[in-house]
Amino acid sequence: MSNNQKHENLSINYSGIEDQELVEKAKGGDKVAFSMLVRKYEQTVAAVVIGMLGDSADAEDVGQNVFIRFYKALGDYRGEAALGTYLTRIAINLSLNELKRRQRMNLFFFRPAADSPGLDLKDEQNRQDEYDTKQAVHHALQQLEPKFRSVVVLRMLQGYSTKETAEILKLPLGTVLSRLSRAQDKLKELLKYLIE
């Protein structure tokens, strides 16, 4: 199933009304209702957080913080945005905060950032031998700067339209298009052994 279809199916199989009912029950203290929401949207949040931070214990921690923040702010959620989009917005913000925190730690300890671009890449043959496609995508994503990575995660991984991506990131549409174009050029280079 493509991400675009996944993104649409969330609104077909789990209608907004059903989400709202679960949210109302969760607001009333129903933990079972809240855990059903977690189960529904865990993959959505995981795609954003792991896409932004890499597959690590930190990513899972941030993923949990997304849902904890949602839990604490249940009273504020009025259903104006689709719940998946609402959680995606929280996930992106917390992921970007985590990346900033990592950058500060790396500066403090004079360590090169693990997720900064410009690291030496192994030659293509070795990479092809060592990594499967998923790991290659994963590694390529981590080579992008956070501002490019976020648009790729939302547009190319999650299947949001460019307009939705701009709304979630609170950026002008032109900025999103420009960043997507530059990110795509970089990804073509990083993953050329997969697409040629």
Added chain:
Amino acid sequence: MDKEMLHLLNRSFDEELSSAEQDKLEKALQESPDLQKEKKKLDLLRGIFDEQEYGFSGSFEQNLMTRIVENEKYEADNAFMFAFNRIALPGLAAAIILLLFTILNNGTLSIESIMGVESLQNEYFSEILLFNY
């Protein structure tokens, strides 16, 4: 490869092209094998990302709910201590100040001096009652 057509091809993935732009792109794709190759690469790239699926560990939900319950318990305990400290500590401070004041004024810390009836005679009670009523 025509840079303008390449740019149009890139835009076609993320923007809605006008019908004139679409016609122009389709014509260029028919005529240029290089552009067709580039489109194929971009289709593959987009397809690779589209297929990716991510998930947290199997115990994610359980760990999360445990953490939420623990957070709630911690906040409840903290709320009680916060309220207790806000009332008990100022109350205690006020009591200490009152006792010190009594010692300084009366030179003694007896029940009568604390209640302020040390030097009160019986006839003063009737005066107090007549004055107040």
